[in-house]
Amino acid sequence: MKADWSTFWPKVVDATGETVYMVLITLALSTVLGLAVGLALYATRKGGVLPNRLVHAVLGTFINVIRPVPFIIAIVALAPVTRAVVGTMIGTDAAVFPMTIVATFGIARIVESNLLSVEPGVIEAARSMGAGPLRILLTVLVPEALGPLVLGLTFMLVALIDFSAVAGTVGGGGVGNLAMTYGYLRFDTSVMVVTVLVLIALVQSAQFLGDRVSRRILRR
Amino acid sequence: MTAAIELRGVRKEFPGGAVAVDDVSLTVGAGSVFGVVGHSGAGKSTLLRLVNGLEEPTAGSVLLDGQDLAALGERRLRPVRRDIGMIFQQFNLFRSRTVLGNVTYPLRLAGLDRAAARARAEETLDFVGLAGHGKRYPEQLSGGQRQRVGIARALATRPKVLLCDEATSALDPQTTGEVLALLRRVNRELGVTILLITHEMEVVRTLCDRVAVMEDGRVVESGEVYEVFARPAHPTTAAFVRSALHGEPDGPLLERLRARHPGRLVTVPVVDGAAVLDDLSPLLRENGVDFTLVHGGVAEVRGRPLGSVTLALRGGDAAVEAVVRGLAAPAQREAGVR
Numbered sequence: 001m002k003a004d005w006s007t008f009w010p011k012v013v014d015a016t017g018e019t020v021y022m023v024l025i026t027l028a029l030s031t032v033l034g035l036a037v038g039l040a041l042y043a044t045r046k047g048g049v050l051p052n053r054l055v056h057a058v059l060g061t062f063i064n065v066i067r068p069v070p071f072i073i074a075i076v077a078l079a080p081v082t083r084a085v086v087g088t089m090i091g092t093d094a095a096v097f098p099m100t101i102v103a104t105f106g107i108a109r110i111v112e113s114n115l116l117s118v119e120p121g122v123i124e125a126a127r128s129m130g131a132g133p134l135r136i137l138l139t140v141l142v143p144e145a146l147g148p149l150v151l152g153l154t155f156m157l158v159a160l161i162d163f164s165a166v167a168g169t170v171g172g173g174g175v176g177n178l179a180m181t182y183g184y185l186r187f188d189t190s191v192m193v194v195t196v197l198v199l200i201a202l203v204q205s206a207q208f209l210g211d212r213v214s215r216r217i218l219r220r
Numbered sequence: 221m222t223a224a225i226e227l228r229g230v231r232k233e234f235p236g237g238a239v240a241v242d243d244v245s246l247t248v249g250a251g252s253v254f255g256v257v258g259h260s261g262a263g264k265s266t267l268l269r270l271v272n273g274l275e276e277p278t279a280g281s282v283l284l285d286g287q288d289l290a291a292l293g294e295r296r297l298r299p300v301r302r303d304i305g306m307i308f309q310q311f312n313l314f315r316s317r318t319v320l321g322n323v324t325y326p327l328r329l330a331g332l333d334r335a336a337a338r339a340r341a342e343e344t345l346d347f348v349g350l351a352g353h354g355k356r357y358p359e360q361l362s363g364g365q366r367q368r369v370g371i372a373r374a375l376a377t378r379p380k381v382l383l384c385d386e387a388t389s390a391l392d393p394q395t396t397g398e399v400l401a402l403l404r405r406v407n408r409e410l411g412v413t414i415l416l417i418t419h420e421m422e423v424v425r426t427l428c429d430r431v432a433v434m435e436d437g438r439v440v441e442s443g444e445v446y447e448v449f450a451r452p453a454h455p456t457t458a459a460f461v462r463s464a465l466h467g468e469p470d471g472p473l474l475e476r477l478r479a480r481h482p483g484r485l486v487t488v489p490v491v492d493g494a495a496v497l498d499d500l501s502p503l504l505r506e507n508g509v510d511f512t513l514v515h516g517g518v519a520e521v522r523g524r525p526l527g528s529v530t531l532a533l534r535g536g537d538a539a540v541e542a543v544v545r546g547l548a549a550p551a552q553r554e555a556g557v558r
Contacts, residue, residue: 121308122312122315124274124312125312125313125314126325127301128274128301128305129301129302129325129326129329129377130297130298130301130302130329130330131298132298135329139325140314143314143316143317144316146316217316219357
């Protein structure tokens with residue numbers, strides 16, 4: 001049974017809305033959490049503004065354990081936790097939870113590496129003015145690294161669109177779910193093509209937006 | 221003169237055993253300009269960072285206005301640092317902030333409200349000659365302008381002490397001169413004590429009252445700038461002095477001079493207060509000796525002349541000998557006999 005496009009378009013629109021919702025909520029949550037973890041990771045490293053070997057090692061190891069797990073496995077593995085936290089394992093809200101967990105640690109590494117690229121001399125200048133560690137992190141390091149940080153977040157945003165499609169295949173809703181249930185399971189090539197085009201359009205817009213914002217921040 | 225900065229037997233050893241600063245004692249008088257000169261790796265940078273507590277001494281003490289920094293923890297050091305400005309070779313400006321944003325940063329840190337910080341920042345930018353540049357970003361400025369922003373940012377909180385870390389080493393000679401002139405104004409008009417480190421003796425010559433020469437973490441010589449320039453005791457000091465005064469011919473040049481000029485080559489030092497050069501003219505006349513000026517240079521060090529001239533003397537052997545002996549002031553040095 002092929003899709004009847006007169007009734008199918010609204011489904012595409014709804015699914016796109018769900019995808020955008022999942023991705024944006026996840027991005028917002030994981031940016032806040034990832035920034036916190038990334039700052040902690042950066043600050044506690046040897047020679048950092050708040051060196052602490054134990055905290056740094058624990059955080060680093062934890063991230064390295066989470067990150068290599070394929071996302072589809074992470075969703076399944078985290079399912080019991082998802083149910084405990086969100087109350088359900090199915091639907092867009094349920095998908096947001098594992099997406100946020102995985103994205104948080106990805107963003108943490110992005111934050112860490114971008115902060116490391118800030119020139120040490122600038123930090124020294126702030127220290128010489130009497131700025132404390134927390135103030136240096138928030139008023140010097142983050143603003144100085146903001147341009148590349150936004151590009152890093154854009155990278156994560158694109159990855160999240162991909163994640164959301166994966167989540168959709170295991171009951172997460174959105175464009176991925178549409179592609180799975182109508183395109184893949186019913187061998188409907190036209191649905192496949194449309195869903196892929198929607199995903200491409202989303203990725204393009206995300207990248208365009210990220211480029212513009214970072215360009216503005218970097219003034220080039 | 222009271223001491224603004226005093227270092228007593230300061231030693232800094234890094235983990236791994238490298239000793240950057242080794243038993244250094246020096247006193248920087250309030251309102252003076254003190255230069256520390258040395259090659260890279262001599263420990264100057266570390267020395268400077270000990271003064272505002274960016275580095276902690278392994279032994280010895282660092283006193284600021286008589287207060288021992290070691291007695292303060294990191295937290296209590298922060299307000300002290302606001303009384304010590306610091307500028308850097310690479311300027312270290314915040315690229316994410318405008319010129320005004322850079323200069324207001326330390327003021328906001330010191331607790332000024334937005335309006336007061338802005339007013340003070342604009343006043344300071346005016347002092348360094350950057351009025352009207354507040355809205356620009358560091359990358360839109362020339363190197364000299366960036367260092368002026370650095371100076372404005374360091375002076376905004378009206379510190380008593382300014383630390384300069386190779387502040388002119390990244391600048392071209394003309395810009396260097398402008399920045400040095402600005403630093404002189406900072407010292408004279410604002411009464412700010414300046415401690416600077418440099419590898420350029422020229423900076424010491426034009427700006428400093430006193431100088432210390434560092435090698436391998438130790439101070440090998442120190443004193444009033446003119447005295448050190450006129451009578452360097454340590455070979456490293458002598459080499460630095462030669463880099464700023466080009467008066468005295470060295471080996472290969474001396475060979476070329478000998479090949480070019482007949483007669484006996486004599487180098488006569490020009491030192492303020494020693495009248496060697498004044499004796500020369502009558503001595504030559506009395507002995508019937510002719511001369512050619514073959515090399516030399518006289519510079520001004522802290523408003524006093526310093527340098528040397530090299531002459532080729534021509535005449536009878538006995539007459540030339542008489543002139544050389546006649547010049548036998550203690551400072552006179554013979555360059556060689558052809």
